[in-house]
Amino acid sequence: MSEALYRKHRSRGLDEIIGQDHVTDILKVVIKDKKPSHAYLFTGPRGVGKTSLARILAHEFNELPYEKNSLDIIEIDAASHGGVDDARDLRDKAVISPSELKYKVYIIDEVHMLSRQAFDALLKLIEEPPAHTIFIMATTEVDKVPATIKSRAHQYHLRLAPQEIIAKHLKNIAQKESLAHEPEALTLLAELGAGSFRDAISLLDQVSGEAITVETVERVFGLTTQRQIDEIISAMSERNTERLYEILSAARERGSSGIGLADQIIRHLEKLAPSEPRYFELIDRLLDVRKSTAPNLKLMAILANWSAPVAASLKSETPKNEPAKKSEKKTEYKVVEEKVNDPAISQKIEETTPPARHQINWLDVVDEIAKTNPMVATNLRKSEHAFDGNKLTITPATSLTYKTTNSAKNLKLIVETIRDGYGFTPEVEILEK
Secondary structure (H helix, E strand, O other): OOOOHHHHOOOOOHHHOOOOHHHHHHHHHHHHHOOOOOEEEEEOOOOOOHHHHHHHHHHHHOOOOOOOOOOOEEEEEOOOOOOHHHHHHHHHHHOOOOOOOOOEEEEEEOHHHOOHHHHHHHHHHHHOOOOOEEEEEEEOOHHHOOHHHHOOOEEEEOOOOOHHHHHHHHHHHHHHOOOOEOHHHHHHHHHHHOOOHHHHHHHHHHOOOOOEOHHHHHHHOOOOOHHHHHHHHHHHHOOOHHHHHHHHHHHHHOOOOHHHHHHHHHHHHHHHOOOOOOHHHHHHHHHHHHHOOOHHHHHHHHHHHOOOOHHHHHHHHOOOOOOOOOOOOOOEEEEEEOOOOOOOOOEEEEEEOOOOOOOOOHHHHHHHHHOOOHHHHHHHHOOEEEEOOOEEEEEOOOHHHHHHHOOHHHHHHHHHHHHHHHOOOOEEEEOOO
16 A cells, blocks of 8 residues: 555655644744743644644654654544543653653644643643643644633644645655656646645645646536636626526536535635635635525525626626616607697607616615615614515515615615616615515
8 A cells, every 4th residue: 555645755854744834933033042932832824734733742852763663752633532531641650751752742732622621631631731741732723722822832833735835745746756747737736735845735636646737626616617617707707697506506516616616716816806806706606605505595595696896797787987878778758748839849759768678686786785784784674675676576575674774764765775886776665564
């Protein structure tokens, strides 16, 4: 059985810890001065090097080559060894002098999962530490670690690594392993790793059985292609719901999950959002897909209902200094009677245009109203509504909200919001249940 790549290429020295210079530079000085603290706490997301750093320190403090093991370096997985008996065992053994090394080092991974009794025992040891014992703790959820523990340890936060650094690291591994690869494929794997070295290397390992191409990565992990992501964005911009449904259905048939596709769209929009701030709103909505019990349906609903923020979308369509283009609807002519002072004139031809049928995004209208009056927006979200292209009918949930919504001030707010955002003045009717 071959060794997993993330284990095979684990960092074995501080110089091999990538992207955490703000931590390693300080620890190098500590090692050089030979003045270790009695307790360290490494925090940060998974796969950024917390446990690797703890093991490196345990060996460096004892001037022991990384390849060598010792009974004086004890690793504890708090997830499975955090009970009362484990706490008692830790308390009794930590005070015993090391058998062969200068320091007895306890590496406690996922320390936040220790029981209350285990934390009490650990606190007692850290408060009055034996001169020969060092505790190195690691956690992904530092908020669950008691403040009494954090305040007595040197705390260092490890960051997610930039995509470019991870891609470069994957390239080095691929070259060492003689893996045929496309640079774009490694960039995509780094993107999927989301800042975690371990996750990105594990993904590389999964596709290492064949030439590593973008097509291979998309096929193995059920990804939607960049071209299809662009088509999704285009269909949303055109408000082409049928086309949007076709693209999402095809993606689901290829194995893409609603959550995975939402993550892909979010990553794509992150690149566009700095120049198109309106996309931040869509990103905020897409984050809810992961919480949904029906992620595919939730994704479709969000994308189908989304449009640019009300005011911004219309401003981009009709610049201030340019008159709105006239509708190209068919013109009808009819003879109408007109009362005039001159009896010789009895009729004239009047040009009329059929009433325009408009579209609005109700959720965007309510969001815009919330900026001015959050209470009215809350009532509107709970109300039923119907829009036939010119007339908006709102049925509030209760008689109290009916009276509030039907006030002249709030009716004016609704009308002006739609007028300012969409360029027409709707007829609004409030109905009582």
